[in-house]
Every structure is written in C-alpha cells, then in structure tokens.
Amino acid sequence: MEKDNYILIEKYLNGELNEEEVKDFKSRLKEDATFSEEYTLQKSMNIFLEKDRNQPELESKLQSIGKDFFVEEKNEEEDKVIPINRNKNRNRWLMGLIATVAIAAILVMFNPFQSQDLYQQYASHQPISLTEKSTGNNTATKAETAFNQKDYAVAFENLTIYFQENPQDPKVQLALGISALEIGKTEEAISIFEVIDWGNSALKNYGTWYLALSYLKKKDFEKAKIYLNQVPESEKVLFEKAQSLLKDLK
Numbered sequence: 001m002e003k004d005n006y007i008l009i010e011k012y013l014n015g016e017l018n019e020e021e022v023k024d025f026k027s028r029l030k031e032d033a034t035f036s037e038e039y040t041l042q043k044s045m046n047i048f049l050e051k052d053r054n055q056p057e058l059e060s061k062l063q064s065i066g067k068d069f070f071v072e073e074k075n076e077e078e079d080k081v082i083p084i085n086r087n088k089n090r091n092r093w094l095m096g097l098i099a100t101v102a103i104a105a106i107l108v109m110f111n112p113f114q115s116q117d118l119y120q121q122y123a124s125h126q127p128i129s130l131t132e133k134s135t136g137n138n139t140a141t142k143a144e145t146a147f148n149q150k151d152y153a154v155a156f157e158n159l160t161i162y163f164q165e166n167p168q169d170p171k172v173q174l175a176l177g178i179s180a181l182e183i184g185k186t187e188e189a190i191s192i193f194e195v196i197d198w199g200n201s202a203l204k205n206y207g208t209w210y211l212a213l214s215y216l217k218k219k220d221f222e223k224a225k226i227y228l229n230q231v232p233e234s235e236k237v238l239f240e241k242a243q244s245l246l247k248d249l250k
Helices: 003-013 019-031 033-050 054-067 086-108 114-122 138-148 152-165 168-182 186-198 204-217 221-228 238-248
Strands: 072-075 082-084
Touching: 003 019, 019 033, 033 114, 082 114, 114 204, 114 238, 138 152, 138 168, 152 168, 168 186, 168 204, 186 204, 204 221, 221 238
Parallel strands: none
Antiparallel strands: 072 082
C-alpha cells in the first residue's frame, strides 16, 4: 500500500476529512478498485486492533496456519530442528503476510463488529445549544457541556431534569434520546425517537433517522432498513446518509 493512500484512508476513518474531501474519497472508492481493496483491508485491520475479544481464537488460528507454511527438518548430528528457510527477513515477511491474510479471512467470515462499526461510522451527533435561551440555568449548562464533550452519561442525567422543565422542546428531546442510545439505554432511546418520529416538529425526520441507528446498534438490520427507507429525499443530508447506510447493509 502506498504511504499517501494509507494516510488518506486513516484520516477518513478518523473523521478528519472535510465534506469535499469525503466526497472525493468516496468517488475514488467507486472508481479505483485497488484503492477500494486497500481501504477495506485497512478498515478491517483497524477494527481488529480496536477489538481484542477474539484474540485467543485468532492466535490459535494463526499458529495452525503457520505450521502449514514452515517445514522443519532434522539434523541427526546435532539433534536439532533446523528450518529449511534460514533467511530470517523472509520468514518475518512471510509471517506478516500470513497474519494479514488470516486476519482478513477471519474478519470476513466471523466479523462480529460490522454493525457496531457501521453505527460508529454513521452516528455523528450535532452539538446542542441550550444556554442561549436558558441563561443562568445550571442544569442546561451542564447538559450542553457534557453532550458536546460526548460525556453522554452526565448529559443524560441533566437532560432528563431539563426536559421535565421543557417537555415541548424537540431539540432537548432528541439530545436526550441520543444520550440514552450512547449509554446503552437503547429501548428508552427508541421510545423517545418514536415520539419525535410520530410528531410534526422540525426534527421529525431526525427521529426517523435515529430510530434506524437504534436498530442498527441492536443488530436488527431489517427494522433499521425500514426506517432508513422512510427518510425523505427532501431532508437532503439525512437522505444521503440513509441511502449510503442502506448500501452498506446489503
């Protein structure tokens, strides 16, 4: 893989590209098959490095594969096992190749992180602003700060209190649902998003979008697809995300 491609892909995976760069990146993925393969491998490797719960199984498989690639012979005089290939650098290269192929194959066959990775890829939450219309409200300040710093546990606690005082504010309601989703209160989040989805506020379509993300996180892909297909084309940004996610789920 070329160094420039590696850096570019890493920036994309880390969300460091701007909107125009992301657009160019996705176009290149469609047009350049080699670049697309490099992206898939690098993305898989990143997932593997971040998630180590299958490490023992992986190590066992790598050891098994390694035995098939290296043959040993017996030196009767010294009674030692000597590798046929004495080129250490080549051995290291082969082991690296074996590990890469094995990891890629295992991730393709047993990829338990696909839905979680997709959720992380698409769950990009816009910051909220509550203090402008709640000057002097300490709960609002804490909720806003925590949410925008992605401290969703603290945000959920303070948004719950603040929402009781502002039950008609769909922005607060949406932020509360997002916080619940991020801290694992998925069913509670779904209930909140359903209310938004059924309503007529300006954030109605965001309720639909976040219902899709909620079911994606639950690995209920069929329900996720149902809500993704309900995101209207008039909501351009969400519609494009929904269509992209639908493709990734196929």
